[in-house]
Amino acid sequence: MLHALSDDVVYAAQSGKAEAFSEIYAALAPGITGYLKVRGLEDHEGAVQEVFLALFSRIGSVRGGFQGLRTLAYSIAHARYVDDVRRRARHPQLTPYDPDADRRAVESAETALLETLGESDVGRQLKELKPDQQEVLLLRVVADLSLEQVAEIMGRSTGSIKQLQRRALLKLKSVVERKEALL
Amino acid sequence: MKPHEISDDDAVRRLLDEAEVAPSDRLTSSLLAFRAAGQDIPAPEPSHELMAFMTPPVDAPAVAPVVPLRRRRNVRGALMVTAALAGTGLGVTGVAAANPDFRSAADQAVQNVVGFFAPADGQAEAPDQTQPGVPAGDPVPPSLDQPHNSGSDSGTDTGSDKDTPADTDSAPASADPAAPGKSLAPGQQTETPGGGNRSGNGERNAEHPPAMPFRDGLPAVPPLDGTLPGPSDPDRPQDKSGKGLPLPESTLPSDDPARIPELPVVPEPQR
Known part of the structure; x- marks a missing residue:
C-alpha cells in the first residue's frame, strides 16, 4: 500500500x-x-x-x-x-569465471523444473517484456503513477504510454498463463 | 485506511480496466507481486547529507561567536613614523628659532648645493663664447655678445635674409686685420653656399634679435684657400639684389670626381 x-x-x-x-x-x-x-x-x-x-x-x-x-x-x-x-x-563488467553461471553447459531436467517453478519471481517475468514495457509497468504498478506522469518521465505522449501499457499487460498475461499451462 | 491511501487491489483493478485487459487471477496475483516487490523493500538509512536536511537546525550556538582579532600592527607602525617625523620637525624648528645664524647657514648650504650643479650650465655655454684660434686668455669683445641695436649702419640693410647668423661688426675684424688666415674673428664667417647672406654684415645685425645664442658664437670655419674676405673687403661682392651671391668656383664641387682638392697649408701661428 x-x-x-x-x-x-x-x-x-x-x-x-x-x-x-x-x-x-x-x-x-x-x-x-x-x-x-x-x-x-x-x-x-x-x-x-x-x-x-x-x-x-x-x-x-x-x-x-x-x-x-x-x-x-x-x-x-x-x-x-x-x-x-x-x-x-x-564499461563492460568483468567478472571471474563461475562454472555454475556457464550457460554452455546443459542443465539437468531437475534444475530446469525447479527454475520453472520459481518463475514467479518478478524479475524473471519482467525479463520476458521489452525494456519500454518493463518501464511502463514499473512506473504504473510500483510507483503508482498516472499515465500522464509516466509520459512526462519517459518523454513520450500519453497515447504511446497507453499502448505500451496494454501490450505489456497482454504480454505478461500470456507469459503467466503459459507458465501455468506448463505446470 | 486513510482517505488518501490507495489499496493495492483497487490500483491493479483500475490498471486493468484502463488498459482494457481482461483480468485473470494469475495476472492479478502477478501484478500484486510486482507492487509488493516495490513497496516491501525497506528504505536504506539516509546518509549524512540527507540527515542534514532532516535534522532541525540549531538555533542558538552554544559558544559565543569568534571575532577575529584586528590587525593593529600597521596602525601602530604608522603612528610611530608620524611621531618620529613630528619630533624631527619640531626639533629643527626650535633650533631655527633659537639660533639666528641658522638661517644664514642654511642659505649658505643651499648656495653650495646650487653651486655644485651650476658649473654644468656654465660649461654648456662656454663654447659659444670661445672661438677657435682665439687664445683662451683673450677677452671676448663685448660687442660679440651685445645685440647690435645701434642704428648707425642700419641704413644699408637689405632685409633680404633674416636667417643669416649674426656677423660681427667690423670692429673686431678691423682690430686684427693682420691675421686674415690665422684665425677668424669671433663671429666672422666664411663664405658658404648662398653667400649672399654675407652681404651687409654689419647692417643686418640690427635686425637679428639679441636672444639668439648661437648667432654670434658659432665657430668660424677657415676657408679652403686660407683667405677670407673681411667685412670690409672691398673685393667682396655685395648682394644688392637680396637673392644671394653666387658661390666662388673654389667652393663649388668639381666636375671631375678624381680631382684632389687643393687644401691650403696650415698657416704658421704668428709669433
Whole structure:
C-alpha cells in the first residue's frame, strides 16, 4: 500500500522544516528503492541517496503538491537508471569465471523444473517484456503513477504510454498463463 | 485506511480496466507481486547529507561567536613614523628659532648645493663664447655678445635674409686685420653656399634679435684657400639684389670626381 502525503507536507518542506523532509523520505524511499532494485542497479541504495539529495535540493521548484513531488522523484530515479545503463555499456563488467553461471553447459531436467517453478519471481517475468514495457509497468504498478506522469518521465505522449501499457499487460498475461499451462 | 491511501487491489483493478485487459487471477496475483516487490523493500538509512536536511537546525550556538582579532600592527607602525617625523620637525624648528645664524647657514648650504650643479650650465655655454684660434686668455669683445641695436649702419640693410647668423661688426675684424688666415674673428664667417647672406654684415645685425645664442658664437670655419674676405673687403661682392651671391668656383664641387682638392697649408701661428 502506498503512503500518500498531503500537499501541506510538501509546502512545509519548501519552507525548510526538517520533519517534512523525514516524512517525504519515509513515504517515497521504499518505492524508489524497489524501482531501482527491480531495474537491476548494482548499488540501488546509493542511488536512492543520490535521488533524494537531488530531490531535496530542488524542493523549492516542485509544483503540484505531493503528486508533483512523486513525479519529480521518479523522474530523477529514472534518470539515474538511464545513467547506470549507459555507464555499464561504456564499461563492460568483468567478472571471474563461475562454472555454475556457464550457460554452455546443459542443465539437468531437475534444475530446469525447479527454475520453472520459481518463475514467479518478478524479475524473471519482467525479463520476458521489452525494456519500454518493463518501464511502463514499473512506473504504473510500483510507483503508482498516472499515465500522464509516466509520459512526462519517459518523454513520450500519453497515447504511446497507453499502448505500451496494454501490450505489456497482454504480454505478461500470456507469459503467466503459459507458465501455468506448463505446470 | 486513510482517505488518501490507495489499496493495492483497487490500483491493479483500475490498471486493468484502463488498459482494457481482461483480468485473470494469475495476472492479478502477478501484478500484486510486482507492487509488493516495490513497496516491501525497506528504505536504506539516509546518509549524512540527507540527515542534514532532516535534522532541525540549531538555533542558538552554544559558544559565543569568534571575532577575529584586528590587525593593529600597521596602525601602530604608522603612528610611530608620524611621531618620529613630528619630533624631527619640531626639533629643527626650535633650533631655527633659537639660533639666528641658522638661517644664514642654511642659505649658505643651499648656495653650495646650487653651486655644485651650476658649473654644468656654465660649461654648456662656454663654447659659444670661445672661438677657435682665439687664445683662451683673450677677452671676448663685448660687442660679440651685445645685440647690435645701434642704428648707425642700419641704413644699408637689405632685409633680404633674416636667417643669416649674426656677423660681427667690423670692429673686431678691423682690430686684427693682420691675421686674415690665422684665425677668424669671433663671429666672422666664411663664405658658404648662398653667400649672399654675407652681404651687409654689419647692417643686418640690427635686425637679428639679441636672444639668439648661437648667432654670434658659432665657430668660424677657415676657408679652403686660407683667405677670407673681411667685412670690409672691398673685393667682396655685395648682394644688392637680396637673392644671394653666387658661390666662388673654389667652393663649388668639381666636375671631375678624381680631382684632389687643393687644401691650403696650415698657416704658421704668428709669433
